[in-house]
Amino acid sequence: MAISNQSTHFPVLCKEMVEALGNTNGKTYVDGTFGGGGYTRALLNSGASKVIAFDRDPDAIIRAEPFLKEFGERFQIFHACFSEMDKYLAPESIDGIVFDFGISSFQVDEAHRGFSFKQNGPLDMRMGLGTNQTAADVVNKFSEKDIATILYVYGEEPRSRQIAKAIVAARTQNPFTTTQELALLIRKIVPSQEGFDPATLTFQGLRIFVNNELIEIESALQLSNQLLPIGGRLVTVAFHSLEDRLVKNHSRVTFNYHGLECIYTKINRKAIAPSLAEVKLNTRSRSAKLRAFIKEIRQ
Ligand SMILES: C[S@@+](CC[C@H](N)C(=O)[O-])C[C@H]1O[C@@H](n2cnc3c(N)ncnc32)[C@H](O)[C@@H]1O
Structure with missing residues (x-):
């Protein structure tokens, strides 16, 4: 299968990771979210x-092929969700796990994947494995109440009920098939703000729901408890408060590990944010x- 090389993914907070x-x-190390391989490369180059590595997206697995040639036995990749990484890893065989949650620039920039409200494409939003319905299935088939809940809970969209009502009214005439049909409808309802497309939160909510993203993260964090040895390190990069809250809450709870009470100790007192220079280079990192x-x- 051909994959586009039109897009570039700048690995976010890579040096800090x-x-x-x-x-x-x-x-x-485990790189739970291979994407374009920026983290994997940085880790291998660091010694x-x-x-x-893992990725649920078949395109990411194709992107990994040159890595297999370049790094040989130092690199391995599985086309799998990180919620299933225990099936591929022996306990205590690793020293650390890194996760760079969310979607890659490749996924957003390729219109046919249906993630982008800026470009027209099929209303899809599936990252790959572990999803059985598209965003179009959700907006065309779910009840108004369920759509409103998805937009409110996963998109944190304050106008969720208004948008859900408009979606249900519009789909009786014409079911939604493209990203632009949905984005145009939302732009009629949500006032625009400087630098923030009115469709942002609705698209985020649908994407998170379609890909079971929060359940995936919760499962992967639980697995990390058992896969990491004592002294092992866990690094996460989150892009919105829903992801970040899961990590913060998870790290507060003690867990049993071979009869020992274990806990995650913070390496940095506060979360690390990208520098102004990084945000300037890559606004998606903000x-x-x-x-x-x-x-x-x-103790
Ligand atoms: C932000 S990108 C990672 C970019 C990567 N760190 C780099 O430097 O190129 C996130 C990647 O994680 C993958 N992903 C998201 N959820 C996943 C899951 N539950 N299991 C496996 N991969 C997942 C996506 O398909 C995407 O390729």
């Missing part, structure tokens, strides 16, 4: 002996927050 892992020399932890026995 490597720094948060400490000394990576000779260590093995890590091996990276085991909402990113990096959190890093060490798994320890609770």
Whole structure:
């Protein structure tokens, strides 16, 4: 299958991610969200002996082919959701896990994937594995109340009920098939603000719902508790408050590990945000927050 090379993905907070892992020399890491491989490459170049990567998107797996040639046995990738990484990893065989949540620029920039409210494409939004309905299925088939709930809970859209009502009224004439049909409708309802498209929150809500994103993250964090050895490190990069809250809450709770009470200790007191220079280079990084932890026995 051909994949586009029109888009570039700038890995967000990449240097900070490597720094948060400490000394990576000779260590093995999981990159739970391969994307364009920016994190994987940075880890391997920093001295890590091996990276085991995952991505649910078949296009990301194709993007990984040159990495297999370049890094040989130091790199392995599985086409799988990170909520299933325990099926591919032996316990304690890794030193750290990194997650860069959300979607890649490749996914947003390729109109046919249906993530973008800026370009026209089919109203799809499926990242790959682990999804069985498109965004069009949701807006065309779900009840008004369910659509409003999805937009409110996953998009944090204050006008969720108004938008859901308009969607249901419009679809009786013509079911939604494209991203622009939906974006145009929302722009008639939500007032525009400088630098913020009115369709942003609705698209975010649908995307998170279609891809079960929060359930995926929660499952992956639970798995990390058991897969990391004591002293192992977990680094996450979140792009909105729903993702970030899951990480923050998860890190507050002790868990049982082979009969020991364990906890995540913060490496940095506060979440790390991108520098102004990074935001200037890549505006998509502006909402990113990096959190890093060490798994320890609770004293
Ligand atoms: C923000 S991008 C990662 C970019 C990457 N760090 C880089 O430097 O190129 C997120 C990637 O995670 C993948 N992804 C999202 N949810 C996933 C899941 N539940 N399981 C596996 N991969 C997932 C997406 O398909 C996407 O390719």
